[in-house]
Amino acid sequence: MRHNFGAGPCILPQEVFKQASQAVLDFKDGLSILEISHRTPEFEAVVEETTRLVKELLNVPSGYSVLLLQGGASLQFAMVPMNLLPEGKTASYLETGVWANKAIKEVPNFGKVNIIASSKDSNFTFVPKDYSIPEDSAYFHCTSNNTIYGTEMFSFPDTKVPVVCDMSSDIMSREIDVSKFDLIYAGAQKNIGPAGLTIVIVKDEILGKSGRKIPAMLDYSVHIEGGSMYNTPPVFSIYTAMLNLRWLKSKGGVAEIEKENKAKAYALYTEIDRNPLFKGTCAVEDRSRMNICFVMENPELEKPFLKFAEENGIEGLKGHRSVGGFRASMYNALPITSVHTLVELMQIFAEKHQ
Ligand code: PLP
Incomplete structure (x- = not known):
């Protein structure tokens, strides 16, 4: 059995992949989900259910719209200031990693950017907490989970x-109070569905104030009006996301998966802290439950450990090139038994190399 600790894209339960592949062959009367018109009642029902499941699973209050868009989180880096930042005004950003940085780089195309706190000097090993947000900021932007640094x-x-908030890599992994946010965006491809779909949850009342003319495809209001169907939507990604959100609901929803995610993270961090061969790379209080980064006390053992892990069914454990070592990505679909297998392998390896 393989255990996929890869960072994506799109780690979903096997049963969801099976159902999705069936719909490619026969969604309705022998026709593929890829070929039926997206304007049919059957596909409109898919968009409706996907939107409803996002609202239900995250407890989205009234006054917010849920949008199913394209362009990935990276397009949101530009759409956010384009829609929310009037010319001459300033947006405040928290710099916590490469993705936050890419978001920051788009802002000067539309207005001014103020990086109010950064952990860049420590290679993003913690999340800054000591900052204040200037009251005249058009908005404050943060990244809830820093996929690369953990x-x-x-x-x-x-x-x-x-x-x-950019929630690309931890949305649907834990409960959040949506009312504390005015706009949430996420590339779907970690805990929601295949790449090609981007989820945006936006408080309606913040829109329409940028004072600029926005191209239709980049205007949130146009997509709200079009019910996420202003143009041809990414039908397969939306359909698969719907199946996966159904799966999540059947597991008891976000509260239940959060318990499981906590248990998975606890099991691995406990071993990292206990096992003398390994050490975590991030401040303990900021450790991600989705992407667990760690290295070895003796870097020369990293290659042999990776080989040993791979030989025993572990996939995708190699760390991102900017951190090195290992990154165990533990999205919703990864069963806790896979984490137990990894922990066991760390223990066996330590016995051999102490
Ligand atoms: N933001 C975060 C936190 C991410 O993890 C990623 C990709 O992994 C992105 C943004 C970029 O997303 P996309 O590839 O959908 O543009």
Whole structure:
């Protein structure tokens, strides 16, 4: 059996992949999900259910729209300032990694950017907490989980300034209070569905204030009006996301999966801290439950350990090139038994190399 600790894209339960592949062959009367018109009642029902499941699973309050868009989180890096930042105004950003940095780089195309705190000097091994958000900021932007470095935000600021959050790599992994945010975006491909779909949850009242003319495809209001069907939607990604969200609901929803994610993270971090061969790379209080980064006390043992792990069914454990070592990505679909297998392998390896 293989245990997929890869960072994606798109780690989903086997049963979801099976159902999705069936719909490619026969979704309705022998026709593929890929070929039926997206304007049929059958596909409109898919969009409706996917949107409803996002709202239900995240407990989205009224006054918010859920959008199923394209372009990945990377397009949101530009759409956010384009829609929310009037020319001449300033947006405040928290710099917690490569993705936050890419978001920051788009802002000067539309207005001014203020990096109010950064952990860049420590290679993003912690999430800054000591900052204040200037009251005249058009919005505050943060990244809830830093996929590459393995840090996660466990508290969010209380502020009158609109809060925007990139939740690409931890959305649906834990309960969040959506009312604390004004705009949430996420590339779907970690815990939601295949790449090609981007989820946006936006508080309607913050829109329409940028004072600029926005191209239709980049305007949230156009997509709200079009019910996420202004143009041809990514039909397969949406359909598969719907199946996966059904799976999540059947498991008891986000609260239940959060318990499982906590148990998985606890099991691996406990071994990293206990086993003298390994050490974590991030501040303990900011350790991500989705992407667990660790190295070995003796870097020369890293290659042999990776080989040993791979020979025993572990996939995708190699760390991102900017951190090195290992990164165990543990999205919703990864069973806790896979984490137990990894822990066991770390123990066996340590016995041989002490
Ligand atoms: N933001 C975060 C936190 C990510 O992890 C990623 C990709 O892994 C992105 C943004 C970029 O997303 P996309 O490839 O959908 O543009």
